[in-house]
Amino acid sequence: MANWNWLNSFLIMRFKLPVAAAIVLSLLLSACAGTQSRNTDPENDPWEGFNRKVYAFNDGLDKVVRPIAVGYDKIMPDPFQRGVGNFFRNLDAPVTFLSQLLQGKVDQSADTFGRFLINSTAGLLGLFDVATKMGIPYYNEDLGQTFAKWGYKDSRYLMLPFFGPSTLRDGPARLADSYIHPVGRAIHGRNQWGYYIVRGIDQRARFLDQDAELGRAYDPYVLMRDVWLQNRRYQIYDGDPPLEDYDLYLEEDLPE
């Protein structure tokens, strides 16, 4: 019997993070995912066959996760859920701050720095978003967006086990993010999953509204990919992406 403990301890020792496990696992699997039945978007999703398998895996996992998220959503009052969301968002501030500096957005990074100070103290460890009430804007930045700004704009879609939609650029970037993240840093090297489990449930609960839409879709996999990739592009362009090339849509309409 093969002993996979070495891999386990390797991952925990070297990378110490479920993100690492997810990326390594998905890259290993993609190497052997040669057969693809169909390809709906060869440009953005050349690994569709593999991604669909991971999607199915995550979908199976969701049979367990979703009921927990539904329970959480039912039991916890809205202000509490907002507090939890604020708490997690506040902890992302160091990642945002560094990404803004790396992108040369110095003024915006000052806002993020101020937000983190105010919300961590006056906002009681981030549970209350006092900074927004004071008019300090929130920015969404991470290393994946930074790499995109530096020129790595188009990256193939990559479905990560446990974490869901990502790209070849954003998966590893997310791993690097966790080294900057205060909680990520603190729990590296320890087998502490509690933080990720709570955060995962909180995030899953935020998407419950979209379940019906996904369930109705002709191809839920494609819907999730489209929505995620378009929204990611929107984040990379700081909310102002160029319009879709609609003419191209019509050209396909013409007989060849």
Next chain:
Amino acid sequence: MNTLARLFLLLACFASSINIFAQTEGADPVSLVINTTNHIFSEVNDNFESYQSDPASLQTLVRTDLIPLLDVHYSSRLILGRAGRGIEKEKVDEFAEAMISLLVNRYSDGLLQFRSQEPVMVLPQRGDLNEKLTRVRTRVKLPTGGEAPIDYAFHKTSDGWKAFDVIVEGISYVTTYRNQIMPEVQDKGIDQVIRRLTSGELELAE
């Protein structure tokens, strides 16, 4: 103030409050968006309870106020893409009609769900602006405190500016529907897709 002046003022108020139709001729996309959305928002706010108990009347409001500003036929052609090849015009019209019903339903549901009590905010125009194609960027305040970024893509038709795509947080309705509907039409044929879209309408109206 004399009676004539008062009457004139009253008429002016009346005209500006009810009507987008009067302005459609030559109106620019920004004022089309502001006037229409603010009119619909305030109408829903003033009569929220009655619309809630009678969603059909809200659908009528959306149909008469919003739909004339849209070029649903153009959107439908974009959505059908190469799946629309060789399909006769009447079928495309029928498909567009089904898309309108779906849109009216979704939009009305959204109005009741995310009741916005504040007027829509339009961001300054930037880029993408030309004689034939433009984009209006807006922010809608949500009751939960957040803001929804909603953009409208407009193109110029012989009938003035018409919106043909709505983009929420970067997610284009045309692109997203296209990637669902194009393969469905290719797999099952347009008739079955039209049937599904219109039966979904019944489902939602229940």
